Amino acid sequence: MSERSAAPGGLALVESLVNTLDIETGADLLDTPEGRDRLGVTEAGLAEARELREALRAALLAHAGHPPHRTVTPLGTLLARAPLYVTVDDHDGSARLAAADTGPLPSRIAAAVAEALVAGTWTRLKACQAETCHWAYYDRSPAGRGRWCSMQVCGARAKMRRYRAKEQ
Template sequence: MSGRVPAPGSLALVETLVNTVDLESGTDALDTAEGRARFDVAEGDLAAARELRESLRVVCLAHAGHPPHREVTPLQELLTAAPLLLTVSAADGSATLGPAHQGPLVSRVAAAIAEALVEGTWPRLKACEAPTCLWAYYDRSPAGRGRWCSMSVCGARAKMRRYRAK
């Protein structure tokens, strides 16, 4: 929907997953074989991937100070199925945190969130406040107080509605 720059690092995976559905048109990229392949989601795991997506959206809404759009399984419950593995290099002492199992989408999402927590970027992944949009975006505003995925689309619509209400 928006022309924003993608979220930094592996947080782009989370942003892209949340944005696999266009709520305005009802189009869901996970309905296609290409969309599922992009996230390595088997058709049998589709319901779990969609539940993960909507739980992530609720967290993105919370980051922006908005209430949940619907009842979902709390993200914390979904992430308990995704153990992370800390790997320390004997050569240089560097450490990385990644999924213990490479396959499941939830493991990759958990690792992306962990990386974003370390980098301090996690709270800036938000969801648009427009109820017909709820698109995930990375808030790059200096104060971190962005409200819409796109000021020229959703922001303009909201401002026009407020103007007309006056």
């Protein structure tokens, strides 16, 4: 798990959803009322939230250059159910994409992804390369080539495994 600061803007919501599942321990915040409340997920929307979480994780693994290790519903298919529209500010003329229905989690995620696309930050949100982690993190490295959520934990483990493999 990362010690990094939260992703900017709406990507914080995406990061928060993906990080509701700790792959290493199996702990799932969506199993708790507090975890669901934090994201506005109802009991009825739990399966949809989990499906969306894993589709997002697959996209974030792709951002890091790694194929997902499991089959999931494509993110585009899930977000197509959450239509967006263009809003224009009457005062300054600025425009942005907004969710047609701001309540459901998929609509808020779709708006966050659209906002990040426009801002050029979408591909900076990645999933940790470590198989036992896949924690979402925002890559703030200058070159945008970060591979682990934490150099002190996941990065150090990977480097130690490579070092030990060379010794043998």
